[in-house]
Amino acid sequence: MTLLTLEDVGKSYGAVQALSNVSFQVGPGEIVGLMGDNGAGKSTLVKIIAGVFRQSEGTMRFQDKEVHFHAPVDARKAGIEVVHQDLAIADNLSAAANIFLGRELHRRIAGFRWLDHAAMAKRSGELFNELKSETRPGELVRRMSGGQRQAVAIARTRLADAKLILMDEPTAAISVRQIAEVLALILRLRDAGIAVLLISHRMPDVFDVCDRVVVLRRGRLVANKAIASSSPQEVTGLITGALETA
Amino acid sequence: MSDFSNVRQVSWHSRGFLASQTAYVTLALALLVAAISVVAPEFLSFGNLSNVLTDFSYIGIVAFGSTLVIITGGIDLSVGSSMGLSAIIAAMLFRALGPTAVAAVPGAVLAISVVGGLAVGATIGLINGLLIAYTGLAPFVTTLGMLSIVRGLCYAITNGQGVDITGPEANLFFRLSDGTLLGLPVPLLYLLALGVMMGLLLHHTARGRYVFAIGGNERAAALTGVPVQRVKTGVYVLSGLTAALSGILLGGWLGSVPANLADGYELRIIAASVIGGANLLGGVGGPLGAIVGSALIEVIRNGLVLARVNTYWQQTVVGAIIIAAVLVDRLRSRRLGQ
Numbered sequence: 001m002t003l004l005t006l007e008d009v010g011k012s013y014g015a016v017q018a019l020s021n022v023s024f025q026v027g028p029g030e031i032v033g034l035m036g037d038n039g040a041g042k043s044t045l046v047k048i049i050a051g052v053f054r055q056s057e058g059t060m061r062f063q064d065k066e067v068h069f070h071a072p073v074d075a076r077k078a079g080i081e082v083v084h085q086d087l088a089i090a091d092n093l094s095a096a097a098n099i100f101l102g103r104e105l106h107r108r109i110a111g112f113r114w115l116d117h118a119a120m121a122k123r124s125g126e127l128f129n130e131l132k133s134e135t136r137p138g139e140l141v142r143r144m145s146g147g148q149r150q151a152v153a154i155a156r157t158r159l160a161d162a163k164l165i166l167m168d169e170p171t172a173a174i175s176v177r178q179i180a181e182v183l184a185l186i187l188r189l190r191d192a193g194i195a196v197l198l199i200s201h202r203m204p205d206v207f208d209v210c211d212r213v214v215v216l217r218r219g220r221l222v223a224n225k226a227i228a229s230s231s232p233q234e235v236t237g238l239i240t241g242a243l244e245t246a
Numbered sequence: 247m248s249d250f251s252n253v254r255q256v257s258w259h260s261r262g263f264l265a266s267q268t269a270y271v272t273l274a275l276a277l278l279v280a281a282i283s284v285v286a287p288e289f290l291s292f293g294n295l296s297n298v299l300t301d302f303s304y305i306g307i308v309a310f311g312s313t314l315v316i317i318t319g320g321i322d323l324s325v326g327s328s329m330g331l332s333a334i335i336a337a338m339l340f341r342a343l344g345p346t347a348v349a350a351v352p353g354a355v356l357a358i359s360v361v362g363g364l365a366v367g368a369t370i371g372l373i374n375g376l377l378i379a380y381t382g383l384a385p386f387v388t389t390l391g392m393l394s395i396v397r398g399l400c401y402a403i404t405n406g407q408g409v410d411i412t413g414p415e416a417n418l419f420f421r422l423s424d425g426t427l428l429g430l431p432v433p434l435l436y437l438l439a440l441g442v443m444m445g446l447l448l449h450h451t452a453r454g455r456y457v458f459a460i461g462g463n464e465r466a467a468a469l470t471g472v473p474v475q476r477v478k479t480g481v482y483v484l485s486g487l488t489a490a491l492s493g494i495l496l497g498g499w500l501g502s503v504p505a506n507l508a509d510g511y512e513l514r515i516i517a518a519s520v521i522g523g524a525n526l527l528g529g530v531g532g533p534l535g536a537i538v539g540s541a542l543i544e545v546i547r548n549g550l551v552l553a554r555v556n557t558y559w560q561q562t563v564v565g566a567i568i569i570a571a572v573l574v575d576r577l578r579s580r581r582l583g584q
Contacts, residue, residue, distance in 0.1 A: 073471070088469045090462030092529035093455070101459055102471035104452040114450045156470075 001064060003028045003164055003195050004049070004080075009058035011044050018044045019219045022058070026164065029193045031186060033206035033227075036216035037239050042199050045216065046166050049197070050082045051075030063163070081157035085168040087149055089141055089156075095148075096124040096137035099156045127155040131188050133181070146174030147181035154185050164195045171205050183209050203232045215239055267523035267575040268535040275542045282545065286552035294548070296431055300424075300499070302544035303433035304492045305511070309518040309536035310444050311371075311488030314481040316519050317448075318460045319528025320378060320385035322485045326511035327396035328370045329493030330503075334400055336363030336494045337409040337503045344413030356415050356422070364490045370396055371486020375479030393512065400505050408504040411497060423498025433495050437537065440488070444533040457481060461528030517564060518543055521571045542567065 002025045010020040019041040026032050036042045047053045049060070051069030060067055062078050069075045072082070089098045100120045106113040124137035133151035135144065141152060150170055157165050167186070171179045179202075186196055186209050200206055206213055207227060215223040215238040222245050223230075223238045237243035282289045289295075308325050315322045339359040348354050374392055377383045411419055425432050448454035456477045459467040468474045497503040522539025524531030546567065547560050 072469070084469070088463070088466035090459045090466050090529070092462035093458055097455060097459075101455070101467070104455065106452070113452075114446075115452060115455065117450075 001028065002026070002061075003030075003063060004197075005061040005064075006049075007059045007061075009045070009048060009055045009060060011041075011048060011053060012056045017219055019048075019055075019216075020057075022216070022219075022221045024214050024221060024224050026195050026197060028163070028195055029190050030212065031190055031196045031198060031210045033210035033213040034197055034199045034216070035201075035203075035206060035213060035235060035239055039218075040216040040239075041219040042216055043168070044219075046082070046168060046197070046199060049075070049164075050080060050166055076160065076162075079161070079163035081160055081162035081165050083150070083153045083157060083165060083167045083170060085170075085172065087153040089149060089152055091142040092140065094138050094140055095128075095135055095144070095152045095155075096120045098141055098152050099124050099127065099137075099159055101156075103159070123159070124155065127158050130158065130192070131155060131185050133185065145178055147178035147185075150174075150178075150182045151185060154189070158189075158192075158194075162194060164197065165189060166197045166199070168199050169201065170198070171200060171202055179205065203235065206235075207232060217241055266530075266535075267571065268532065268538060270574065271521060271523060271535070271542060271571055272538050275538055275545065278542070278545055278549065282549040282552065286549070289549065289552055294552075296426075298544055298548050299434045300431040301548075302540045303431070303437040304496050304499075305514055305518050305543065306437045306537050306540035307433070307440060307492040307495070308485075308489050308511070308515045309522070309540050310440055310533055311481075311485030312515050313519045313522070313524045313531045313533070313536045314444070314448075314457060315385070315485045316461075316516075316524040316526060317457050317528060317531040318478055318481050319464070319526075320478070320481070321389065321516065321526065322371075322374065322482060323386065323389040323512050323516075324370060324374060324392035324396060325485060325489040325515055326508045326513075327393045327400065328367045328486050328489035329496065329508035329511060330400045330506070331370070331396050331493075332363040332367040332490035333493035333497035333503045333507050334404055334409055334505070335366045336360055337411050337497055338403075339363070340411055340413050340415075340419065341409065344415070349414055353415070353418070355413060356419055359419075360494060363494045364487055367486040367488075367490025367493070368483050369486070371483040371489075372479065374486070375482030378482065379475040379478035397506075397509065400507075404505045406505050408502045410502045420498055420501070423495045433499075436491065436495065441533040441537055444536075448532060453477065453480070458529060461525075461530070514543065514564075517568050521568055523571075523575075 004026040007023050009022045011018045022045060034042055044053065048055045051072045051074050067078055105116040105119045107116045121137040128135045128151060131151055131154060133148065135148045135151050141149060170182050183205060186198065189196055198206065198210060210227050212226055213223065213230060213235060214221065215235060217239065234243065308329065312322055312325060336359045339362045340355060343349065343355040343358060348358065370392060374389055377388045378385050422432065427435055448457065456467065456472045459472055460474055460477060464474060493508060496507060518539035519531065519536055520526065520539070521542055522535025524535055543564055546563055550560055550563065551557065
């Protein structure tokens with residue numbers, strides 16, 4: 001079984017062809033790196049998978065069923081979650097409040113629905129334990145390190161029980177130590193059987209954790225290789241165009 | 247990679263309530279009360295305290311609504327005008343219904359008048375909220391326009407004349423708006439009851455949490471499925487409602503509603519919210535801050551009077567307190583490296 005299948009997916013904005021004939025697959029529990037220069041079509045592709053845009057051509061299948069996402073909420077319902085580059089978390093709220101934002105747990109007292117703080121803190125603690133991240137559910141996100149913030153954003157996707165997580169540049173703008181923390185989180189997701197599509201500019205990250213790398217150049221797929229049979233030099237060549245195809 | 251020795255709990259004195267602006271403004275208020283009591287012992291007299299508590303309640307009640315708006319990152323400049331128009335409509339209904347058959351049912355005239363006044367405030371808030379949340383107009387400009395529109399209506403429908411609160415149930419009106427219960431002025435009791443309700447709403451319901459989330463990161467709130475537009479509209483409606491209640495209470499205290507009732511109050515109300523710790527950038531604030539901020543302003547005004555300082559200095563001092571409160575918060579945040 002494959003989890004996500006793209007067949008000849010293309011996207012044009014008026015006369016501009018941002019993406020054409022992109023086909024690849026992501027299996028369950030697989031970590032796939034998506035690389036390419038600025039303007040290569042990475043974010044367009046991610047937005048199509050996440051339901052932000054609809055593709056102009058081609059088909060997308062998820063869990064072997066053809067899917068048509070009209071809005072991000074459709075993708076989320078199917079089991080695809082996005083960890084945005086800016087993480088989309090409110091840093092004046094606690095970690096637990098962010099994880100449960102928009103799907104709070106309640107209990108009924110005197111006919112009213114009140115937030116069930118204890119249950120949300122407990123579940124958040126379990127998620128952080130699962131991710132082996134030392135993050136306190138009650139702590140304000142404002143006071144957290146970049147790695148802990150990523151853990152909050154990732155824990156949120158775990159709560160939704162996602163099957164595929166799209167991660168947009170999770171290691172940009174954080175320290176080396178925190179990068180290691182984030183990469184460990186990604187491996188934890190794989191251990192839980194969750195597939196990750198990792199969009200990254202950082203070659204070492206992709207070679208550290210990914211099973212496969214997909215390279216886009218000028219809206220076309222130029223490589224789809226197992227990490228074991230490629231090298232950073234080759235991928236750099238593919239990204240820049242020094243190598244035509246692999 | 248799996249040792250997190252660099253991650254530690256923040257020490258107790260620099261997190262939670264104790265680290266908030268509200269906490270040290272509360273401390274400042276306590277010190278100020280102590281200082282004034284020593285300098286001017288008449289401050290603690292029953293009559294004076296009762297006056298201070300009544301006066302600050304009118305501002306404090308509206309500061310609740312204003313604080314809610316400020317937490318979402320908005321601002322409501324129309325509250326002073328809303329207080330005026332709501333009180334005028336309530337007083338007009340009260341006078342007009344007095345001689346009619348409605349008066350046969352005890353309390354009916356009062357109930358209809360008060361509900362009518364509250365509906366005016368809620369409607370003004372609803373229009374503000376819809377314009378801001380759904381068409382994306384800037385809160386400052388929208389509510390500035392509304393300030394002018396509503397104040398204009400106050401003068402137009404009264405022709406600039408005050409509206410006396412007269413009628414068979416006038417005494418009931420005064421008892422409920424300006425009486426005392428267990429020795430406490432009733433406006434203070436409304437303030438405390440509303441404060442508890444606002445605390446429950448903000449910290450123990452999903453709606454309240456959304457108010458904070460919108461102020462912290464509106465885009466994130468929208469992405470996670472928070473009904474941003476509905477929540478934003480809601481806070482302006484609540485702001486209009488608190489303004490209406492306060493305006494009606496103020497009318498009951500005066501016994502007559504002048505066309506310029508609460509003219510310019512919006513600045514005192516916003517000042518109270520900000521001194522109490524509401525952050526105009528959004529995401530921070532609460533009912534305790536609104537109460538403490540309003541109380542601090544009133545205690546300073548009262549203290550200056552008791553100290554026989556020329557009353558013209560009041561505004562200057564209040565302005566200095568506003569800047570001092572946010573400045574201390576800024577310096578503290580910088581020290582904590584936030």
